[in-house]
Amino acid sequence: MSTQAAPEPEGFSGVAPETPGDAQRSPLRATRPALQALPRLRRRHRGLVGGIIGLMVTALIAVLAINVHISTTQYRVVELSEQRQQLVQQNEALAQQVQHLESPQVLSDSAVSLGMVMPARSGAFDLQSGAVVGSAEAADSGDRPSSFVAAPTVPGQEGTAPMDVSEEAAAAPSGPLGAAALDALARSSTAPPESGAAGEDDRQVSADRLDGGTVPAPSLD
Amino acid sequence: MTSTTGGTTRRRRHEAMVSWRLRIVLCVCLAVVAVLGLRLFQVQGLDPSGQAQAAVSERLRSQSVPAERGDILDADGDVLATNVQRYDLAVDQTLVDDYRVRDEATGLVTTKSVDEAVGQLAEILDADVETLRERMTGDERYSVVARSVTPEQRRRAMDLGIPGLNAEQVAQRTYPSGSVAGSILGYVGSDGEPLDGLELSQEEVLSGEDGERVFEVGADGVRIPTATLEEIPAVDGSDVQLTVDQDLQWFAQEAIAQKTHQYDAEWGNVTVMDVETGEILAMADSQTVDPSNPGATDELFRRPLALTQDFEPGSTGKAITFAAALEEGVVSPTDSYTVPHEKEFDGQVIHDSMNHSTYDMTAAGIFARSYNTGTVMIGNQMSEQTRYDWMREVGLGGELDVGMPTSATSLLRSPEEWDSRQPFTTQFGQGYTSTVLHNLNQFQTIANDGVHVPPRLISETIGPDGEEQPYDAGESERVFSSETSQEMLKLMEGVVDHGTGGGAEVAGYRVGGKSGTGQAAGEAGGFDGLTTSFVGVAPLDDPQYLVSVTVHRPQGDWKDWTVTDTFHDVMAQVLSTRNVAPTGEESESYDAFVGEEQDRPW
Numbered sequence: 001m002s003t004q005a006a007p008e009p010e011g012f013s014g015v016a017p018e019t020p021g022d023a024q025r026s027p028l029r030a031t032r033p034a035l036q037a038l039p040r041l042r043r044r045h046r047g048l049v050g051g052i053i054g055l056m057v058t059a060l061i062a063v064l065a066i067n068v069h070i071s072t073t074q075y076r077v078v079e080l081s082e083q084r085q086q087l088v089q090q091n092e093a094l095a096q097q098v099q100h101l102e103s104p105q106v107l108s109d110s111a112v113s114l115g116m117v118m119p120a121r122s123g124a125f126d127l128q129s130g131a132v133v134g135s136a137e138a139a140d141s142g143d144r145p146s147s148f149v150a151a152p153t154v155p156g157q158e159g160t161a162p163m164d165v166s167e168e169a170a171a172a173p174s175g176p177l178g179a180a181a182l183d184a185l186a187r188s189s190t191a192p193p194e195s196g197a198a199g200e201d202d203r204q205v206s207a208d209r210l211d212g213g214t215v216p217a218p219s220l221d
Numbered sequence: 222m223t224s225t226t227g228g229t230t231r232r233r234r235h236e237a238m239v240s241w242r243l244r245i246v247l248c249v250c251l252a253v254v255a256v257l258g259l260r261l262f263q264v265q266g267l268d269p270s271g272q273a274q275a276a277v278s279e280r281l282r283s284q285s286v287p288a289e290r291g292d293i294l295d296a297d298g299d300v301l302a303t304n305v306q307r308y309d310l311a312v313d314q315t316l317v318d319d320y321r322v323r324d325e326a327t328g329l330v331t332t333k334s335v336d337e338a339v340g341q342l343a344e345i346l347d348a349d350v351e352t353l354r355e356r357m358t359g360d361e362r363y364s365v366v367a368r369s370v371t372p373e374q375r376r377r378a379m380d381l382g383i384p385g386l387n388a389e390q391v392a393q394r395t396y397p398s399g400s401v402a403g404s405i406l407g408y409v410g411s412d413g414e415p416l417d418g419l420e421l422s423q424e425e426v427l428s429g430e431d432g433e434r435v436f437e438v439g440a441d442g443v444r445i446p447t448a449t450l451e452e453i454p455a456v457d458g459s460d461v462q463l464t465v466d467q468d469l470q471w472f473a474q475e476a477i478a479q480k481t482h483q484y485d486a487e488w489g490n491v492t493v494m495d496v497e498t499g500e501i502l503a504m505a506d507s508q509t510v511d512p513s514n515p516g517a518t519d520e521l522f523r524r525p526l527a528l529t530q531d532f533e534p535g536s537t538g539k540a541i542t543f544a545a546a547l548e549e550g551v552v553s554p555t556d557s558y559t560v561p562h563e564k565e566f567d568g569q570v571i572h573d574s575m576n577h578s579t580y581d582m583t584a585a586g587i588f589a590r591s592y593n594t595g596t597v598m599i600g601n602q603m604s605e606q607t608r609y610d611w612m613r614e615v616g617l618g619g620e621l622d623v624g625m626p627t628s629a630t631s632l633l634r635s636p637e638e639w640d641s642r643q644p645f646t647t648q649f650g651q652g653y654t655s656t657v658l659h660n661l662n663q664f665q666t667i668a669n670d671g672v673h674v675p676p677r678l679i680s681e682t683i684g685p686d687g688e689e690q691p692y693d694a695g696e697s698e699r700v701f702s703s704e705t706s707q708e709m710l711k712l713m714e715g716v717v718d719h720g721t722g723g724g725a726e727v728a729g730y731r732v733g734g735k736s737g738t739g740q741a742a743g744e745a746g747g748f749d750g751l752t753t754s755f756v757g758v759a760p761l762d763d764p765q766y767l768v769s770v771t772v773h774r775p776q777g778d779w780k781d782w783t784v785t786d787t788f789h790d791v792m793a794q795v796l797s798t799r800n801v802a803p804t805g806e807e808s809e810s811y812d813a814f815v816g817e818e819q820d821r822p823w
Contacts, residue, residue, distance in 0.1 A: 052260055055760040074444075092305050099300050099397030104471030106695025121793070123729055124802040134729035134803030148478030149471060153306075 096155035105151040118143040223534050247786050271457040279435040280445070287392065288429030291458035292408055293419060295503070295670040296680065298492040302388040302406050302420070302512070308375040310346075310366040314359040316385030322546030327626075338383045345377045352521065357383075360815075368411070394420075400518075401471045405463070405625070405678065407502060408512035414630045417515070417523060419461060419679075422626040426682050430457030464500035464680045469493060472794050473505035477770070480787045481507035484775030487750075490526045491791055492663050494767040496758065499607050499674035499694065501623065502766075502795070527657035528621075528629040532752045532773065534741025536591045536721070537660055538650020540756075542600045542802070543588055543712060545611035545669050547705045551602040554585040554708055557815045558564030560595040571597050586813030588712045590823070593649045594739040600648035605636040607650065614700050615663040616674070617655060623678040624692065629656040648778055650739055661769050664756050667709045710761050712744065715810035719819065721753060722784035727793045729803025731761035734788070741774060750774040756782050759792055762806050766799070768792045 100106060120143075123136035226786050264272050293302035316689060319334050343350040346367050356366050366386070370378065377387045394409045406416015415421040432455030437445045473491040481489035489507035494500065506526045510518040546552040561579040563572035573592050580586075587595030600608060612618065618633030633653040637642070646652035658676060666673040675695035682690045702711075713733030716722040721736040734757025743749035754771040768791050770784040796803075812819055 049537075086372075087671065090304055093372070096305060096397065101297060103398040104401055104468050105399065108471075119797070122797050124800075126802065133805060146475050147478050148482065149474045149509070150400055152511070153402075155395065156396070199505060219707065 084198055093155070100152060100155050103152050105147070105149055107145070108145045109151065117141055118145055232697055234485045234639070240295070242390065249602055256409075277437070277561075280439070281435060281466050282438050282444075283435045286404060286432035286434050286452070286455040288431050288455040289457040290394070290429065291414075291427040291682075291685075293423075293427075294460055294683075295402070295465055295470075296463060296500075298462070298509050299467050301402055301463070301467060302394060302396050304392045306372060307369040307391050308358060308372065308388040308390050309368050310370055310375065310378060311387050312357050312364050312366050312383070313385035313387070314357060316362045317357050317654065318384065320382065320814070322382055322618065324391050338381055341381055341478060342366075342378055342383065342577040345374055345381075357791050365726065393510075396512040398467055398471075399513070400509040401467050401474065401508040401514045402463075403506075404506060404523060405465060407626070408515045412446055417626060418512075419463075419625065420512075422624055423679070423682075426461060427458040429454040429685070432456070437481050441458045455500055459685065459690075462503060462680050462683060464498075464677055465504065466502050466806070469795065469798065470489065470503040470505055471559065473503040473791055474509060476791050477505050477772075479786060480506050480770070481770060481775075482558060482582065484772060484777060484782060486772045486776065487519065487774040488526055488530070489772040490530075490657050491498050491771075491787065492527045492657050492661055493795055494665060494670050494676065496665055496764045496767055497674070498663060499676045499697075500680065501676055501678045503791075504678070506785055524627060525625065528623070528627055529656075530773065531631055531654035531656045531659075532741055532771075533739040534592075534650040534655045534754065535737035535752065535758050536650055537724070537735045537737030537754055538653075538655070538668060538739075539588060539591065539596050539648070539663075539737075540561045540709065540713075540735050541612055541615055541617070541663055542596055542608065542648045543584070543699055544615075544705055544709050545608060546584075546599050546603060547604055547708050548701050549607065549797060552584050552599050556599050556812045558584065558587060558595050559593050560583055560587060560598070561686060562592075562594065564594040564597070566645055567641075568599055569645055571645050571770075577823055580821060581815040582813060583811055583815060585712050585715050585811035588735075589715035589718070589810070589813050591716075591721045596649050596753040597645050602643075605644050606641070609633075609636050610774060612647070612653075615666050616659055617663070620678060621656070621658050621662060622692070623658070623676055625678065629658040631655045631659045636639045650737055657769055657771050660754070660756055660771075661767055664758060664767055664769075667706055668758045668767060669706070670703050671699055671706040673698055674701045711809050713758065713809060714761055714808055715813060717757070718808050718810045719813055722757070722785055725757050725788050725792075726781055727789055727796060729805055730796060731806050732759040733761050734758060734785075734790065736785070738779060738782075751783055753782050754778070755788050757785075757788050757792060759796060759804075759812050760801060760804060761809075762804060763799060764793065766795050792796055794800070 101110075116140050120137035120139045121134070123132050123134040125131075126133050290304055292300055292304075295301055319332055320338075321330050322333050323427075335358070336354075339354050340350055341442065342348075342357075344351045344352070347548045348367060353366065356364050369391070370388070377698065379386070379388055393415065394413070396403065396406060396408075405418060406712055407415065407420035408420075409415050409420050415424045415427075432453045433451075433453040433455075439445050439452075443585060473493060477489040477491040480486075486507070491503065491505045492501065493503040495502060504525050504527050508518060508522040510523045515523055543552075547554075558581075559579060562575065562577045565569060565571075565725050571593050573594055577592075582590070582592075582595060584595075587599065612633060617631050620628040621628050622628040627736075630655055634643070639647070639652070643652040662673075662676055665676070674697040677694035679692040680696075681692055686689065691750060710733050713735055714731060715733075717725045717732050718733055725732055725734050725772050734755055735756045736753075738751050738753045740748035741750040743753050750773075752771065752773045753775060754769065756767065756769040758767050767789055770787045770791070772782070772784055775782050814821060
C-alpha cells in the first residue's frame with residue numbers, strides 16, 4: 001500500500017508549486033513533461049503492482065500448499081501409526097502363539113499326538129576314543145508322558161481354534177506315524193497364524209470411521 | 222487576479238481541509254496505537270508470564286507414556302511372563318440408543334436397534350447377551366462392558382459403531398507356559414499390581430519408569446505439528462532371567478505330581494540344583510498355581526513349597542552329623558561300631574525304625590543303613606556346641622534368600638535351649654526344621670568339594686538396552702575340607718549301592734544320596750504324619766547335579782513308600798538333557814559291615 005501511495009503526492013507537489021511561473025513563461029514546456037512523465041510513472045507503477053500482487057499470490061499459494069501438505073501429512077502420520085499399531089499387535093499375537101506352542105505341556109501333547117513316547121536310556125559317543133559309552137535302550141511304546149500339569153490357556157480367545165493335531169494326523173493318508181503326520185503337524189502349525197493373521201492383516205477400516213472419505217479419522221488409541 | 226486570489230483561497234481551504242483530515246486520521250491512528258500499546262503493555266509488561274502460561278496451557282496436552290514391564294525369561298531365554306496389548310471396553314450408558322449405520326456396499330442408511338447391536342457385540346466378545354445388555358443400558362456415564370479384549374475383538378466391536386462405546390488400551394500380563402514355574406513367577410492383579418512371586422519381589426527391576434509426552438493442540442484438538450513437543454521417554458523395565466529351565470521344570474512338576482498322586486500325599490516337591498553354581502534348575506511342586514488364574518489353586522500351592530514349607534527333615538539330617546564328625550576327625554568311614562536297634566543315652570532311649578539284630582558295622586554302613594543308634598554313637602563324640610556350630614555353618618537355623626518375597630526359614634534352637642532329647646534327635650534330623658532349599662544347600666556344600674555357593678534363582682537382569690547385570694547371590698566360601706567332601710560322596714554312594722537309597726541308581730553313572738523320613742508335627746502338637754525325602758547327587762566322579770524329592774504326609778504304610786524312583790527319573794532326565802556322558806566308573810563305596818558278610822537282614 002505504501003509503495004503505491006508514495007508516487008502520487010510526490011507528483012502532485014512537484015507540479016503544483018511551479019504552476020504560477022510556468023503557466024506564464026512556457027505553458028507548453030510545463031504540460032509536456034507532465035504528459036510524458038505520468039504515463040511513464042504509471043507503467044512502471046503497474047509493473048510494480050503486478051509484481052507485488054504476483055508475489056502475494058505466490059506467497060498465498062505457497063502457504064496454502066504447505067498447509068495442505070502439513071495436514072495431509074498429519075493424516076498420513078495417523079494412518080501410519082495406526083498401521084504400526086496393527087502390525088505390533090499382529091506380531092504380538094503371532095509371538096504369543098509361538099510361545100504357546102513352545103510351552104512344555106503343548107509340546108508334550110503334540111508329541112503324544114504324533115505317537116511319540118518318553119525316551120529310554122541313551123548311549124553316548126566318546127569322540128576321543130570312538131567308543132560307545134553306556135548302553136542305549138529301546139523306548140517303551142507305552143511310556144507316554146503324564147499330563148498332571150494343566151495346559152496353558154490359549155492366547156486370548158482370538159479366533160484361533162485350539163490346534164488338534166491328532167485329528168489331522170489320524171486323517172493323514174499314511175496313518176499317525178508316517179511322514180504324513182509330520183506334514184500334518186507342519187501344516188497345522190503354519191495354518192493358524194495364517195488364519196489368525198488374516199483378521200488382523202485386514203486393514204479395511206469400516207465405513208463409519210472413513211465417514212465417506214478414504215483416510216480414517218484419527219482415533220484416541 | 223481574482224481568479225488567482227480565488228484559486229489561492231480555494232487552495233488554502235483545500236489545504237486546510239486536507240490537513241484537518243490528516244489530523245483526524247493521525248488522531249485515529251494514534252488512538253489505535255495507544256490502545257494497542259496499552260494492551261501490549263498489559264500483556265507484556267504487567268503479567269507477561271501469566272498470560273503466556275494461560276495461552277500455552279490452553280493448547281497444551283500431556284499424555285503419560287507407560288513403561289513396558291520387563292519379561293521373565295527362563296535359563297534358555299524362553300518367555301515365562303510377558304505383556305500383551307488388550308483393551309477394556311467401556312460405555313457411556315446415556316449415549317446408548319438406536320443409531321443409524323450406513324451400508325458400505327449400497328450406501329443406504331438404516332437404523333440399528335440397541336438389541337441388535339448388543340446381540341452382535343455379545344457374539345464378538347463371546348459373552349452372555351443378558352449380562353452385556355445390563356452393562357450397556359442405564360444412566361451411568363461410565364460402565365465397563367468387557368475387560369482384556371483382544372485387538373481383533375476390539376476392532377470388530379468398534380466397527381459396530383455403537384454410540385458411547387469406547388476402548389481403552391491396557392497392558393495385560395500373560396504367562397505363555399501356564400502353571401510351569403507359576404509359583405516362582407507369582408502373579409499380578411487385574412489392575413496390574415504385582416501380588417506375589419518374582420513379580421512382587423522384583424517389581425523395582427521389572428516395572429521401569431513411566432514417561433510423559435507434552436504437546437500443543439489447535440482448537441480442533443489436532444496436534445499442532447510445528448509447535449513444541451516435549452517428550453520424556455519412558456524407561457522400560459528390565460527383563461529378569463531365571464536359572465530355571467522350563468522344560469526341566471515341567472518334567473519335574475509332572476514327576477512329583479505323579480508321585481504325590483500315587484501316595485495321596487499333602488504335597489510333594491522336586492528341586493534340581495547345579496552343584497558348582499548353586500543355580501536352581503527346577504523347583505517343582507505337586508500342584509502349581511497358574512498365574513493367569515491364581516484363585517483356582519489352593520493357597521498352599523501359590524508359593525514355592527521349597528521355600529515356604531519347613532519340616533523335620535529326618536535322616537537326610539544325618540549327613541551334616543557325619544560331615545562334621547569327619548571334618549572334626551572323630552571318625553573315619555571304616556571305623557567299626559557295634560550297633561543295636563535300641564540304645565539308651567543319658568536316660569533317653571534312641572531306637573531304629575526296624576528291630577534289627579546287633580551288628581558290627583562301619584561308620585559308612587551306619588550312614589548307608591541310616592541307623593539312628595549308630596549315628597548318635599558317632600555324633601556324641603563331638604560336643605553339642607560343635608555339632609550346633611556345624612549345623613549353623615551349612616545354613617540350618619538361618620534364612621535363605623533367593624530373591625523371592627519370602628525367604629526359606631529353618632528353626633534350630635541353640636544347645637542351651639535344647640530339651641533332654643534334642644541333643645540326640647538333632648543328630649538324625651529331628652528336633653529342628655529345615656526346608657527343601659536348606660536340605661539342598663547342605664548337600665551342595667558337601668558335594669561341591671566342601672565349598673558353599675549360595676543358592677540362586679535369578680541369573681541376571683537384562684536392561685532395556687540389552688545390558689546384562691548378573692544377580693548378586695552372595696560370596697562362596699569353603700566350609701569343609703576337600704577330603705571330607707570326597708569321603709561324604711563315598712558314604713552317599715553306599716546309601717544308593719547297598720543302603721536305604723535303592724532304586725536311585727542311574728545306569729552308567731555313579732550316584733550318591735541320602736534318604737530321610739521325618740516325623741511331621743501336627744496342628745494339635747505331637748507327631749501325626751511323616752515327610753519322606755531323598756537328596757541325591759550325580760555323577761560322583763565330578764558332582765554336577767543335585768536332585769531332591771520330598772513327599773509330605775503320604776498315606777499308607779511307610780515301608781511301602783519309595784521316592785527314589787522319582788529321583789531316578791528326574792536325575793536321568795537332567796543328565797541326558799544336559800549331555801553328561803555316562804562314564805561307567807565302578808562304585809567306590811565302603812563296606813557296610815565289618816567282615817566278609819555284607820548281605821545282612823534289615
